[in-house]
Amino acid sequence: MSRESIERYFTAFNAGDTETMLALVSEDVQHFVNQGEMRAGRAKFAEFCSHMGVSYRETLRDMVIFVSEDGTRAAAEFTVHGQYLQTDPGLPEARGQTYVLPAGSFFTLSGGQITRITTFYNLQDWITQVSA
Template sequence: MTDTQLIQTYFDAFNAGDADAMAALVSDDVRHHPNQGEVRTGKEAFRAFLSEMDRAYREEARDLAIFTGPTGRAAAEFVIHGTYLESQSGLPEATGQVYVLPVGSFFEIAEDRIIRVSTHYNLADWLQQVGG
């Protein structure tokens, strides 16, 4: 599978809400760098993050553009269309607010698995959209 195909498959699984399929694409020692918060290391920590996200948000990545560079490096730019379903600690109360947010993700790939994913978006923009 090419790096582009791997990242496309990752986002297809994301849009399908298929955490198992997403987890199957990452290495056992994946490093996950979220926009806010601590870096998570390992597939189980990644799965726990996905579970929390599925509980609190319903999201779809649209207008996906995938970029590849040197072997083992890729990036994706997309627009998240989401609904805030359940309140998160330190964030505004969830009341089903909808949001549309540009996002970028950066990937390191080895042996047909994602070994690092870093996601970035404008938190102030999201807070404004959900009433924070």
Template sequence: MDTRTLIASYYEAFNAGQTDRMLDLLHDEVEHHVNEGGIRRGKALFAEFNRHMTESYREDLTDMVIFANEAGDRAAAEFVVNGTYLKTDEGLPEAKGQTYRLPAGTFFSIRDGRIARVTTYYNLADWTRQVCE
């Protein structure tokens, strides 16, 4: 599978709520660089993150554009997150079913035909403003 197809498959699984399928596309030693946070290493921590996110948020990604370098070992995606805040996340405003629309982007490293790094960026202040209105 080429890199653009790999990334497209990852996001298709995300939008379908198929987190196990997302995990299948990850390298065993995946590094998840969290927006304004630390680094989670390994599939187990990534799966734990996905469980938490599924409980707290319902999101659908649209306007997806995927980029990949010629070597196929680096990629990026730009998209819009259309979400609903379902359950209060620790340290964040109270969840009351608020909706939000937020531009975001992710950078990837690819190793052995799998995603080895996921680094997602979005504007947390913009998200906070939207859910507090």
């Protein structure tokens, strides 16, 4: 179930299907955003997804998923292909710039749901790309 949950999560992400993503995370999910604060709970995760959908259009490619033997931990490595649509406060001005970034996410799973998501990418690389 854990590999299937992670695959469904990323399929939903690529489809812009926030409802499916929300159904896959626990009510008390811990979402650790790259270079940001931890957001606790499904409602905060929903707010983050909504914000991201307005400011960015992203597709994740070259996906490789790793799952622990006991199915409680997972990781994924992928390449983000994105477009910066609307200026995010504190970041460079959005002008429809495109970017390509290597990234990864780490997960904890329990009871068939995702209870932790931690995502990493090189923010300075992204800033350099959208500032060019």
